[in-house]
Amino acid sequence: MKKTFKAMLTAIALAAPFTASAEDWQFEFTPYLWLAANEGSTGAFTAGPLGNEISSISEVDITIQDLLDHLDGGTMFNFAAKKGDWLAYSEFTYLTVSDEQSATIGPLGGSSVDLELGIDGTILDVAVGYRVVQNNGFDLYPYVGFRYIDLESDLKLDGSNEVIGIDTTLGDDWIDPVVGVHAAWKINDTFAFQGRLELGGFQDQPEEHYTVTATLNHKLSDKWSLKYFYRYLKVDYADNGFIYNMEVTGPGMGATYSF
Template identity: 50%
Template sequence: MKEVKTITSSMLAVLALTNVALSSSAKADEWQFEATPYVWAAANEGSAGAYGLGPNGDINPPPTDIDINFQDLIDSTDLGTMLNFAAKKDRWLLFTEFTYLEVSDQATKSFTGPTGSSSAEIDLEISGTVLDVAGGYQFVEQDRFQMYGYAGVRYMDLDTDISIDAPGGVLPSEITMGDSWTDGFVGVHTAWQFSDNFSFNTRLEVGGLGDVDEAYMAHIAINHQVSENWQIKYFYRYQKVDYKGDGFIYDMEITGPGVGVTYTF
């Protein structure tokens, strides 16, 4: 089903710590702040859906295999918001990120019923929310190179309303599916100011410290300082999330380029 394809990019939306690298011209002993709206052109691949619906606890219907590009996501999106906010003082770093997405779509799903193989027309309405809160500490600073360690908590909430038109009424006409969970993560972030106006940033992150079975993220970025208060940030990110709980499976890989515009104050 294409419904979960669109959920994924809301998630993942997942956390852009490269948005946290603040202007080197600011004074270290004062609070520095950043606000960054951004877009992640994420492709999504994996599986998601319900499980444990069969009489023996088996997967019925099975999770949906997903392979969706960014254009498919844009075509299905009704409302989307992605915003990162960060604060830094001396060696300490705090950041939060909020993502909200509403999507709607239609799909055809094949299934096996009492009379054999058939198909159903499905109308979907989906909403997804992700909230990240984290903090870090700079433990390496040499010339123009910095390294931070960080830790945080991610809250995810997915809700899906499905209307099904199947022959003979062999499937329920209305299904509400979804779940919410929290997960802890730790990571390392590096920043290298290789010229006056450009810096190279990397980030490696490991999750799975809460409700999620496993989670990983790798992120590289180029930050372009276009003026004293403005930056353009170009990044490429890979993210993996594997969750199963309360009748819902979400096992996805999300990857692709993105861009953000940052105001520093």
């Protein structure tokens, strides 16, 4: 899996000098912040008798406030390029979140337990589209590409009596082909609306996901604009002993530099 991912990145890197050398390409770079709530379940499974899956699942309900309280770091940006009817973009999202809690278990407070939980998530999108509709400020681009997802959770449980102790890492990484449509509508010289609908994961794969994004573009000058968006991401994955079934949704904002 990782060899395939590296090969895709190598192909993109080799193609970049040829696309960038064309003078009529238009580029946009947008660092952004996505305040995303997470709701769903994740955990591990092992094969039981007769192929039945025995699962150990944890329910997840992370609000936007929880994310702000426990966010350790992150990087989010979008890079897009246009030339004629062609559209290409790459989007990268990385977040690391951690939490620490203490509890007492056993009769009369016999043992204290410290729980440390860390979650790292990386998503990389790369896609290429072609404009099939251009009418009165409205553009429509069907596109194809791939999405790379890498999820990892670290759990550490320490007990004061040195009997209770857990230190484990759970996660997986995978690549999905994706298909989608990107729509853009110029409202006036200052505002424009963009929408994106994307599907990934197909019948012969152990995962599926889809994304819906609505964006309002606020032009400040020829070089700068602001983007206000709302995004819904659904991921349903079960493979290699790892289950991740999550809805990630919330508002976001970015600053775009065009060149």
